[in-house]
Amino acid sequence: MSKITSLPIADKGLSEPEVIISRKKHGSNDSNHEESGGFLHALKDAVLEPMFLILVAASILYFVMGEMQEGFFLLGAIVLVATISIWQDSKSRKALDALKKLTSPQSKVIRDGKLQPIATEDIVVDDLLIAEEGDMVAADGRIIHSNDFSVNESILTGESFSLQKNSDTDNNELFQGSTVVSGLAILRVTAVGSNTQLGKIGKSLAEIKPEATPLQLQIRNFVKKMAIGGIIVFLLVWLINFLNGLSLPESLLKGLTLAMSILPEEIPVAFTTFMALGAWRLSNMGIVVKQTQTVESLGSATVICTDKTGTITENRMELSRIYAITNHHVYLPEQFNTLEAEKVIEIAMWASEPIPFDPMEKSLHAAYGNVTSVDKRSAFSMYHEYPLSGKPPMMTHIFEDAEKHRIIAAKGAVEGVLPSCDLSPDEIQKVLRIARGLAAQGYRVLAVAEASFEGDNFPQQQQAFKFNFIGLVAFFDPPKENIEQTFEGFYKAGIKVKIITGDNAETTGAIARLAGFQGIENSLNGKELMDLSDEELRERVKTTNLFTRMFPEAKLRIINALKSNGEIVAMTGDGVNDGPALKAAHIGIAMGKRGSEIAKNASSLILTNDDLGSMVNAVAMGRKIYSNLKKAIQYIISIHIPIILTVALPLFLGWLYPNIFSPIHVIFMELVMGPTCSVIYENEPIEKNLMVSKPRNMTETFLSFKELNISIFQGLAITLGCLYLYQFSVANGFSENLTRTLVFVTLILSNVFLTLANRSFYYSFIYTLRYKNNLIPVIIGVTVLALIAMVQIPFLLNLFAFEKPEWILLLRCVIVAAASIIPFEAYKLVKRIQAR
Structure with a gap:
C-alpha cells in the first residue's frame, strides 16, 4: 500500500500508449546482462558430468569388444542419466526463477493521473517515479517535487553521508541504487536499465559470485577426495586385470566399473535440488528466501530478535487516552470532544505528516477530523520541517497560512520533548x-508541545x-492473536527470543506480558547499552531479553554481541534504521507489506504476510530440509560402500569369480539410487521430534567421521550380507552367473530396506511407514518389478549375465537383505531408550 493517498502535483504522468512507445524507444528497466541457464546450459553440464563420460567410455569399450547388446544398453542408460540430470536442473531452475519473481522489487509511478504500483523492471523513460523514505531509487531521474528529501548515494560515490536534494537547485538528479534517507520525491525518469549510472557498472557487479557456504565447501571437498580415490582405484584395477591376462579393453572396462561405483555424483545434485526446492516450498508458505543458502542456516537459528510494533502487535495504534496539562486530566475516547482534549489532538495532528502514513499519525488525523468544528488543514501548508531525530526522538513541523499565521507543533518520546x-x-x-502509568498499561505514549517564533531564522536543532x-497522547496497539503460540513455538524449539524496540520499557513490558513473552524482568535501554564495553555487553545479552529505546547503532551492537557469543542470529525489521542490523544478522527477516526497500534489500528472507x-514454520522447514538432506547423503554413502567392496574385494583377494559386476550392473544401481535420494528423501515430512530439539550447531556437518561412521556401519552390514551370499554360492558350487544373480538381488533388496531404515535416524522403520510420502511405494515398486x-x-537374464534362481534362493536373499x-x-532403539 502506498504511503501517499493523494497526488501533490498536477502532472498526470504517461498514458499506456506513451508507456509502450517509451519502452520501444528506450527499453525496460532491466540490466539485460547475459545469464547462464536454459536447456542448452543444462545439457552442457550433463554431458560434462564424470558419470556421463565414464558411461560413454564404457559403451565404446563394449562396442570395441563386439558386445553389442551391452553397448546399446549403456547408450540407453546414457540418455536416461542425461534426461534425469536435465530434469533435476530444470526443476531446481524453475524453483529459483519463481523465487526471483517473488523477490523482484516493486515501485510506485504516476500514470494516467493515478498512483500505480508496478514491477521495477516495468519502469520506462519519462515515467513519474515516487521515491519515499526507505526506498531504493529504481531508475535515474530529475526531481520535479520533493518534501524534506535526502538520499544516500554511497553505492555510486562510496560516501556514506546523506545529501539533501530538491527540484529548485542544480543538485536535482537521482540515481538508481541510491537509498532514500528521509522525505519524499517525485522524479521524471531519464534513464533505465543498463543506461543508468549503476547499470553501466552493473555487468562487473553481476560477475561477483556469492561465496560458497561451509556445507557446500565440505561437499565439494568430499566429492573431490572420492574422485581422486576413484582414479587411483581405476588404475589399480585396470593394471591387476591386465596382468591377470585380460585384454586391454576388458581390463579398462573392469576399472571403469569400480570407478563408477566409487564416484558419488548424486551428492552435489541432491544438495542443489534440496536447497532450491526448499526455498520454493518456503515461498509457497509466504516466506520468500532471497538466497537459497539461507535455507541451510534456518534450522540452526538459536536466537530471534524481533521488534514490537507490527511484529508482536497489530500495528493499529488506536488513539485511546489523552492527558491535558491544563487540568491534569486523562480523557477516554468518548471524552475526546472536550475543549482540553481537542487542543491536545489538534497540536499532535499538526506535528504529524500532512499526508500521514504512520498508523499513529493516521489515528491523530482521524481523531482531529472527528472532534474539530473547523478543519484548518486545507488553509495551512508546510513551511519548515524538522524530521524525527534525537535520542529519544522527536519531530517538529511549522505550518503557515496565506495570512502568515504560524503553527509550530512538536511530538515525540516523552523524555525527548520534556527537556x-x-x-x-x-x-x-x-x-x-x-x-509511566499509561505505559505500564501497554499504551504507546507521546508528548505534545507547541511554540512561537518570529522570522525565518529558525534554530538548527528543534530542541x-x-x-x-x-499534553500526552496514548495509543494502544494490541498483541496479535497468534503471537503467544508463536513465542511458545520458538521456546519449544530451543530458540531464545529477544525484543528490540524503540519504545520504552513500561509499554514494551506490558505488551510482552500480554503476549506470553519470557524474560521481561530484565531490560536494557539504548543509552545504558552504549555505555557498556563489548565484553560487558556480551555478558548482558546472555541474560537480557528486553531491549528498549534502541537506535541503529545499539541494535547493531546487540547483533554483533550475540554473534560473538556463538549464537546464530535471526532478526526482524522493517525500517531504514534496521538495515545495518538486518545485514549483520545471520538471517535478516524483512516484512513484505510494511517493510522498506532498504530493509528488504538488507535481509536474506521476506515474510510476505508480516506474520x-x-x-516458526520457516525454522521447521529449515530443520526438515537439513534433516532430509542428511538422510539422502548418508544413504548415498551407505549404499556406495557395498557396491565398491563387492566389486573390489573378490578381485584384490583372488576369489573364484574376481569380476562379479560389470558397468551395466553398476549403472542400474545408480539409476535406482538417484531417484531414491533426490526424490524420495526430499519429499519426506518433518519428524515430530525436530521442533522440540535444540538447534543444531552451525559448525556441525554430516560429513564428519562422527556422523559418517553410521553410514559406514550400515554399508559394511550390507557388504557382509552380499559377501555371505557370494561365499554361500561358491561353497555350493553355483555358477558365476547364478552367484552374480544372488549377490545383485541381495544388493538391490538391501537398498530397498536401507531406504526405509534411513527415513529416520531415531524412529524404527516400521514406525516411519506411517509417514505420508506417496513416492515411497512408487519408487520401491518400480525397483522390485524391474x-x-x-x-x-x-x-x-542374458543381458545382465544372470541365471534364473530358485524361489528358495530368492527368499534367502530377502532374509539376508532384511537382516x-x-x-x-538396534542402534536407533538404544537411542530411544536413552532419550526416555
Whole structure:
C-alpha cells in the first residue's frame, strides 16, 4: 500500500500508449546482462558430468569388444542419466526463477493521473517515479517535487553521508541504487536499465559470485577426495586385470566399473535440488528466501530478535487516552470532544505528516477530523520541517497560512520533548508519572508541545525552540492473536527470543506480558547499552531479553554481541534504521507489506504476510530440509560402500569369480539410487521430534567421521550380507552367473530396506511407514518389478549375465537383505531408550 493517498502535483504522468512507445524507444528497466541457464546450459553440464563420460567410455569399450547388446544398453542408460540430470536442473531452475519473481522489487509511478504500483523492471523513460523514505531509487531521474528529501548515494560515490536534494537547485538528479534517507520525491525518469549510472557498472557487479557456504565447501571437498580415490582405484584395477591376462579393453572396462561405483555424483545434485526446492516450498508458505543458502542456516537459528510494533502487535495504534496539562486530566475516547482534549489532538495532528502514513499519525488525523468544528488543514501548508531525530526522538513541523499565521507543533518520546519545555521540576515529575502509568498499561505514549517564533531564522536543532507543553497522547496497539503460540513455538524449539524496540520499557513490558513473552524482568535501554564495553555487553545479552529505546547503532551492537557469543542470529525489521542490523544478522527477516526497500534489500528472507508466526514454520522447514538432506547423503554413502567392496574385494583377494559386476550392473544401481535420494528423501515430512530439539550447531556437518561412521556401519552390514551370499554360492558350487544373480538381488533388496531404515535416524522403520510420502511405494515398486523382470525374462537374464534362481534362493536373499538393517534398527532403539 502506498504511503501517499493523494497526488501533490498536477502532472498526470504517461498514458499506456506513451508507456509502450517509451519502452520501444528506450527499453525496460532491466540490466539485460547475459545469464547462464536454459536447456542448452543444462545439457552442457550433463554431458560434462564424470558419470556421463565414464558411461560413454564404457559403451565404446563394449562396442570395441563386439558386445553389442551391452553397448546399446549403456547408450540407453546414457540418455536416461542425461534426461534425469536435465530434469533435476530444470526443476531446481524453475524453483529459483519463481523465487526471483517473488523477490523482484516493486515501485510506485504516476500514470494516467493515478498512483500505480508496478514491477521495477516495468519502469520506462519519462515515467513519474515516487521515491519515499526507505526506498531504493529504481531508475535515474530529475526531481520535479520533493518534501524534506535526502538520499544516500554511497553505492555510486562510496560516501556514506546523506545529501539533501530538491527540484529548485542544480543538485536535482537521482540515481538508481541510491537509498532514500528521509522525505519524499517525485522524479521524471531519464534513464533505465543498463543506461543508468549503476547499470553501466552493473555487468562487473553481476560477475561477483556469492561465496560458497561451509556445507557446500565440505561437499565439494568430499566429492573431490572420492574422485581422486576413484582414479587411483581405476588404475589399480585396470593394471591387476591386465596382468591377470585380460585384454586391454576388458581390463579398462573392469576399472571403469569400480570407478563408477566409487564416484558419488548424486551428492552435489541432491544438495542443489534440496536447497532450491526448499526455498520454493518456503515461498509457497509466504516466506520468500532471497538466497537459497539461507535455507541451510534456518534450522540452526538459536536466537530471534524481533521488534514490537507490527511484529508482536497489530500495528493499529488506536488513539485511546489523552492527558491535558491544563487540568491534569486523562480523557477516554468518548471524552475526546472536550475543549482540553481537542487542543491536545489538534497540536499532535499538526506535528504529524500532512499526508500521514504512520498508523499513529493516521489515528491523530482521524481523531482531529472527528472532534474539530473547523478543519484548518486545507488553509495551512508546510513551511519548515524538522524530521524525527534525537535520542529519544522527536519531530517538529511549522505550518503557515496565506495570512502568515504560524503553527509550530512538536511530538515525540516523552523524555525527548520534556527537556525543551518550560515546566517546573515538579510538573515534569508529574507528567513522567502519568506517562509511566499509561505505559505500564501497554499504551504507546507521546508528548505534545507547541511554540512561537518570529522570522525565518529558525534554530538548527528543534530542541532549541522554547516549547509550551500541551499534553500526552496514548495509543494502544494490541498483541496479535497468534503471537503467544508463536513465542511458545520458538521456546519449544530451543530458540531464545529477544525484543528490540524503540519504545520504552513500561509499554514494551506490558505488551510482552500480554503476549506470553519470557524474560521481561530484565531490560536494557539504548543509552545504558552504549555505555557498556563489548565484553560487558556480551555478558548482558546472555541474560537480557528486553531491549528498549534502541537506535541503529545499539541494535547493531546487540547483533554483533550475540554473534560473538556463538549464537546464530535471526532478526526482524522493517525500517531504514534496521538495515545495518538486518545485514549483520545471520538471517535478516524483512516484512513484505510494511517493510522498506532498504530493509528488504538488507535481509536474506521476506515474510510476505508480516506474520512472525511464519518464522516458526520457516525454522521447521529449515530443520526438515537439513534433516532430509542428511538422510539422502548418508544413504548415498551407505549404499556406495557395498557396491565398491563387492566389486573390489573378490578381485584384490583372488576369489573364484574376481569380476562379479560389470558397468551395466553398476549403472542400474545408480539409476535406482538417484531417484531414491533426490526424490524420495526430499519429499519426506518433518519428524515430530525436530521442533522440540535444540538447534543444531552451525559448525556441525554430516560429513564428519562422527556422523559418517553410521553410514559406514550400515554399508559394511550390507557388504557382509552380499559377501555371505557370494561365499554361500561358491561353497555350493553355483555358477558365476547364478552367484552374480544372488549377490545383485541381495544388493538391490538391501537398498530397498536401507531406504526405509534411513527415513529416520531415531524412529524404527516400521514406525516411519506411517509417514505420508506417496513416492515411497512408487519408487520401491518400480525397483522390485524391474528386479523381478531381470531374473525372469530370458533377454534380460542374458543381458545382465544372470541365471534364473530358485524361489528358495530368492527368499534367502530377502532374509539376508532384511537382516542388514537390524544393527541400525538396534542402534536407533538404544537411542530411544536413552532419550526416555
